[in-house]
Amino acid sequence: xxxxxxxxxxxxxxxxxxxxxxxxxxxxxxxxxxxxxxxxxxxxxxxxxxxxxxxxxxxxxxxxxxxxxxxxxxxxxxxxxxxxxxxxxxxxxxxxxxxxxxxxxxxxxxxxxxxxxxxxxxxxxxxxxxxxxxxxxxxxxxxxxxxxxxxxxxxxxxxxxxxxxxxxxxxxxxx
Numbered sequence: 306x307x308x309x310x311x312x313x314x315x316x317x318x319x320x321x322x323x324x325x326x327x328x329x330x331x332x333x334x335x336x337x338x339x340x341x342x343x344x345x346x347x348x349x350x351x352x353x354x355x356x357x358x359x360x361x362x363x364x365x366x367x368x369x370x371x372x373x374x375x376x377x378x379x380x381x382x383x384x385x386x387x388x389x390x391x392x393x394x395x396x397x398x399x400x401x402x403x404x405x406x407x408x409x410x411x412x413x414x415x416x417x418x419x420x421x422x423x424x425x426x427x428x429x430x431x432x433x434x435x436x437x438x439x440x441x442x443x444x445x446x447x448x449x450x451x452x453x454x455x456x457x458x459x460x461x462x463x464x465x466x467x468x469x470x471x472x473x474x475x476x477x478x479x480x
Contacts, residue, residue, distance in 0.1 A: 306337035307477045311374045314343040314400075316393065316416070317361055320382030323353035324462050325410050329377050332469040338476065343368050343376075345390045354381045366392040370399040375476045380411025380431060380461075388419035398422060401455065406475045410459030410468050414438050417456070427453040429460045455479070 315330050330340050344351060344361030352358050376397060378384065387393045397420040401407050409417050414430040415437065417423045424442030435445050450459045450467035457475050459468025 307473060308333060309337035311338040311476050311479075312372060313338050313340045313476065314368060314373045314376040314396070315340050315359075316365075316376060316378045316383075316387060316397075317342045317344045317351050317359045318383035318387040318393075319351050320386065321351060321353045321359065321379045322381030322383070322411060322462065323355040323357040324465060325379035325381065325413075325459075326353065326359055327357060328465045329379075329408070329410075329469055329472060333377075333472065333476070336473055336477075338374075341368075341373075343396070345387065345393065351383070364392065365390065365396040368396055370396065370403050370405060373400065373405060374479055375406035375408065375472070376400045377408040377472065378410070378413035378416050380413050382412075384412045384415040388416050394420045404455055404480075406455050406457060406472070406479050408457040408459070408468070408472050408475075410465070411461050414443075414458075422456070426456055427451065427458075428456075429458045431461055 347364040401422040418441040428443035449464035
């Protein structure tokens with residue numbers, strides 16, 4: 306229970322990648338963290354790419370970075386939709402600027418790009434967003450998972466175990 310007392314926001318939206326949402330959520334909960342699904346709207350149920358569901362407990366507009374130690378963003382189709390909400394971008398940007406851990410896997414880097422937090426960082430994700438990350442000023446790294454400052458990156462579904470290990474350590478080490 307290395308994350309006892311830690312609170313993590315897990316972003317959720319339409320078309321989230323089921324495993325990239327649920328596996329890290331379960332991993333962090335198993336380590337003792339309280340994980341709160343956060344979406345564009347409070348109490349909304351979203352369906353993942355593979356038909357699993359997740360219900361947001363609070364909207365990004367009402368979520369306060371002061372109340373969380375970290376935020377995780379799954380991939381799938383959700384990042385392209387989530388990045389369209391100013392409240393989502395603002396929440397992620399404020400978490401980053403507060404030095405809180407921001408975890409992104411696969412296509413989640415699209416949210417980081419729109420939040421303006423990837424420039425000058427090493428980054429990874431689905432090969433489909435490599436150009437987007439580089440155009441936003443990040444340096445592409447083809448590795449399963451790693452940490453760069455308070456950003457934790459995971460490449461794709463197959464890399465979820467390495468991503469979860471990096472998340473747990475980063476959150477554990479954070480203040």
